[in-house]
Amino acid sequence: xxxxxxxxxxxxxxxxxxxxxxxxxxxxxxxxxxxxxxxxxxxxxxxxxxxxxxxxxxxxxxxxxxxxxx
Numbered sequence: 001x002x003x004x005x006x007x008x009x010x011x012x013x014x015x016x017x018x019x020x021x022x023x024x025x026x027x028x029x030x031x032x033x034x035x036x037x038x039x040x041x042x043x044x045x046x047x048x049x050x051x052x053x054x055x056x057x058x059x060x061x062x063x064x065x066x067x068x069x070x
Contacts, residue, residue, distance in 0.1 A: 003049065004049045004052045004053045004056065004063055004066070005049065005052075005067075005070075006046035006047065006048065006049050006052070007046055007047060007052065007070065008045050008046055008047075009030065009041055009042065009043050009044055009045060009047055011070060012041055012047060012052065012055070013030055013032070013041060015066060015069035015070050016032055016039070016041075016059060016069075017032075018069045019034075019059065019061055019065070019066075019069055020034045021033060021034045021037075021039065021059065022034070024038070028042075028043060029041060029042050029043065030042075030043065034059075037058065037059060037060055039055055039058050039059050040055075041055060
């Protein structure tokens with residue numbers, strides 16, 4: 001499994017917006033949806049690589065696709 005980089009939460013949000021997600025709610029965490037899937041992104045800088053890998057998996061995209069969106 002390819003390694004996911006530790007990235008800023010805003011870069012993750014921007015990449016997921018390119019993948020078709022939009023921000024549904026912003027509080028201590030950012031909740032995003034694409035109409036069928038709901039993902040939650042912590043406001044951490046940087047986001048832990050294990051946490052980011054789980055978010056990418058929940059979004060239904062591969063790590064390679066996510067790296068291209070960055």
